[in-house]
Amino acid sequence: MIHVTRIILDVIYFISLYYAVFWLLTYLEEKPKEERKRSFKSWPKVSVIIPMYNEEENIKGTIESICNIDYPSDKLKIFVVDDGSKDQSLSIAEETMQEEKRKNPLLNINILHQENQGKFAAINTALEKTTSPFFATLDADSFPNKNALKNLLKEFTTKKVAAVSPILKIKNPKSLVEKLQWFEYAINYFYKSIIALRNAIHVSPGPLTVYRTEIVKNVGGFKEGHKTEDMELALRLQSKHYEIKQCEVAVVYTKAPSTLKSLLKQRIRWNLGSMRNIFDYSKMLFNKKYGDFGLFQLPMIPMAGILSVGLLGLLIFNSREQIKRYFLVLKTYQFNIFEYISDSWANFTTQFWFLNLNLKSIVMIGVFFSVSIFILYKGLKLFNEKIQKSKPALVTYVFLYYFFLAGVWLLVFKDLILKRDVKWK
Template sequence: MAEQLGIVDYLFLYCMICIWVMLFVNIVLTVGGYVYYLKTLKMNLDDPIEHYPSVSILIPAHNEEKVIEQTVTALIALDYPQDKLEIIVINDNSSDKTGEILAKVQRKHPGFNLTVITTDKVTGGKGKSNALNIGIQSSKGELIAVYDADNTPERTALKYLVHTLARDASLGAVIGKFRTRNKNKNLLTKFINIETLGFQWMVQAGRWQMFNLCTIPGTNFIVRRSIIDEMGGWDTKAIAEDTEISFRIYRLGYRIRYMPLSVTWEQEPESIPVWIRQRSRWVKGNVYVLVKNFKLLFSRDSKHIRFDLLYFSSVYFLFLSSAILSDAIFILGICNLIEYKVAGNTALLWVMAYLVFVLEMAIALSMEKGESNPRNILLVGLMYFTYCQLWLLVALKGVWQYARDSILGLEVKWYKTERF
């Protein structure tokens, strides 16, 4: 008589199904990203457009004395008609020398349309969404661009975004690519560099190629001002304001396109504690967006965002829980503390999952000049057992923080990633 399956066997089956479904989806998206990459090789975005719309660049800045001058200087140097460009920095309740540095930049560029809005602890310090809402009230541009305070965009970054948007009326926003400026600082920043490239080519480019879907990142994007006005600005309760606004843009019937030829360089966390605080905040913010929009999964009017709802819900709930459970089962099984009957060749399943992960990331790296090298491939192999496992704990922390703050009704506060 066949042995009866126990609870550990069912948990193992749940883990394997969730993990392998996500691996399959990601490998399909990676292939889609590669197809889109081949298309970008044939693109020419340098041809001028008939009408250059006015653009307002918003930069939320809270205690950014280490990076703000370099960022604003790079934005002033953008290859875009100066009479069509304004830069608005929201100096949001800063207690360092951010304001003094911005005043110095204004004196160095007296002819440039650079505005600094300074808030205090009453009007500001309530998060990025609040700062953006303050900034847009003083803006005049037909298009709104957003850059984080640690960004150094390439000179063509904004022009390529505008050219892409201007040539397609169905687009509500266009996002560019962000690269890791300090990728060679230490092992952590090297991992982050690989992760960001994988995410952008695998998830952003793949989703655009296959579903005409993208999610706005926090920086290097433009959106039509009319859309922001129609939506009533950014959701001040959302700390993942980029994901939240993406869903609302799709619900209005617009598309968001990924344009990897538009590149900005940003500083990433250089220490584990800073990285944990940043990423757990991202998870917490994304869970808020998913919970806010989850009912739309069953709405006929939300077909444009159904895949994203399913994908990100699977990442933060099904995949997260299955990955943590599978790690626990694997460790307990090795220690002979538990037994499960359905596993078969357990080691083979984990080895295959590992090889698929390495393959996905290797394909993504091959789409970025100078990144597909033996050192990075070795780092990908190491990431699976270190960085990725740490991400599971960070994601779990973010989910718990969301649940805690929702129950206690805690107000959203600005957490600024520490600069180096």
């Protein structure tokens, strides 16, 4: 049994390491060069679509931030699509619209209303009315920086570029859970900036991704996509060999789940949606026709889930013996822990400290740790921030976040096996 678990552990380690080495090589060989950004003599027309469902707390701020964005007012058209909210979202949106129009009469802002049909349908409603060459989606809990839209548009350097996503940062992280995600977003962004070099991005997130209207309309607009419509569209664009890019100088702040429970729900939705969408686009898996994306990156998503659950299982299996042993010891001591500690202390020996070292694991874990630190460092640099945010969150992220993600995957696989549907909340 010991040998089986050891082999499985080695396989997990090898695959993970191969994956990291591959992308690090990509990074070193193709380091983002100072690409010539597109310049516009006159800025193109852009529509910003804000789908909204029960967002009374955030919608005011979102509308204000997009109304005040640095872009010629006569080129900007804003659609707020109320997807049958049951709270005060609609009236707050209307109020905010009037206020903003008073400040800037040139603003072109429209509020549409429909029965609740889902986020994808809300976006499509506005997309039908869109005639501008570019449009952006903006989640109703997200707040772009002033220069974000212009910077995103500069990335549309060729006709093949279908979508450009910004840097996402957590808005005002307060709780430990939010701070954890702050680090996670920094790391994810760096990682996405590498895979973008090989056009291997699989999601164009809701907070202010800019699309080329013609392409999105040609491929059929937004679809339900198992409640992860931003991933479904990205996969569809990839399947038609369009390009999805990242912009390092456009920053959008977004609200994140502040409790572990809400984070768990969000991640189950994301991962379950990913898996369902990947099943739908399974023709791309391990398919050379779709480049590094199909051959390597896409299969890694379900693979990461399987490996993390496998590793969690092994860790529990291995520590089971240990836990049993400690239980027996404590039982013998009739759960008098102090007696046990004083007995072991009196017999403590350092005789074997060196021989006890597991050099193989130390080498392997050392390599992984260095890679992680490198990625963290690069991610924060790209984020243009320092680690001053929160040290407890960083420690929690490095040592414990994995267990959370593995737990999420475990629940996702359970849902997949039981054929449960993806839920929003």
